[in-house]
Amino acid sequence: MVLVTMVVSLLMALTPGSVAEAILGQNATPENVAALNAKLGLDKPLWQQYLSWLGNALHGDLGTSPLTGQPVSSAIAERAPVTVELAVLSLVIALALALLFAVLGATWPRGRFDRFLNALSSVLLSVPAFIAGPILVYFLSVQTGLFPVLGWAPLDEGLGANLESAFLPALSVALVEIASFHRLLRADLTSTLREEYIDAARARGMSHAYVLFRHALRPSSFSLVTIFGISLGRMIGGTVIVETLFALPGLGQLIVTSIGSRDVIMVQGVVAFTGVVYVAINTVVDLSYGLIDPRVRRAVTA
Structure with a gap:
């Protein structure tokens, strides 16, 4: 820090x-x-x-912006909910779609659908948020009118309006993470499904879905949890770009505006807050390993 x-x-x-x-x-x-x-x-x-x-x-005092006269902690408190919601929604979208794609790919490995998903992941990995954002706006806002082009609807205006304004920015950030999460989880699931204890479970007459979700998915998610904490840095960087692109009143837009006005106190405060959040989340991820894989708990105990 x-x-x-x-x-x-x-x-x-x-x-x-x-x-x-x-x-x-x-x-x-x-x-x-x-x-x-x-x-x-x-x-x-x-x-x-x-x-x-x-x-x-x-001592907990991040200073006061000389440009606006607003305490940095107050500015962070006002804008952090937007960035936090955007990051959480992006993670939910990325994890949900990556889990679906990985399960389908591991169920029928090397099939046509699996090859299609792998090709789609390669495309998504090569499309940064500042390119994905305008493309999504054009097709899902300009052409169809399903989502607003710009702006942010706070929760006090209704959950529906809030999610409608947050979906496109969150999807723009999530696209790259969908691809990386899918590839990692699909590879681990495919490897786990070849283990002997999986064959033993199938020999006892257990259904494929039960074996997959009960016995294979949990140990296969160990690497995904690891990359989850690391990918947070990419998502924070993505929210900075997306908040500026979609004119969202979050920490990303605040730090870009502060850099342009040379407001060092505000920039340092936002970066320090973001760094603390990043370290805290990665610490929680490290502590969660024992909950996911009992072998970690036994190793620590030993």
């Missing part, structure tokens, strides 16, 4: 301009800019600015 925030501070310092210039406008004199920088403490060496921010952050 310290390394990430240090790099953000350094990169923001290397960008031309300053928040003082953004506040005063293009007609500001160098003297006025220098005076405002001194008032904001931006005339100090970079390491002093960073240590001052870090000390406050360790």
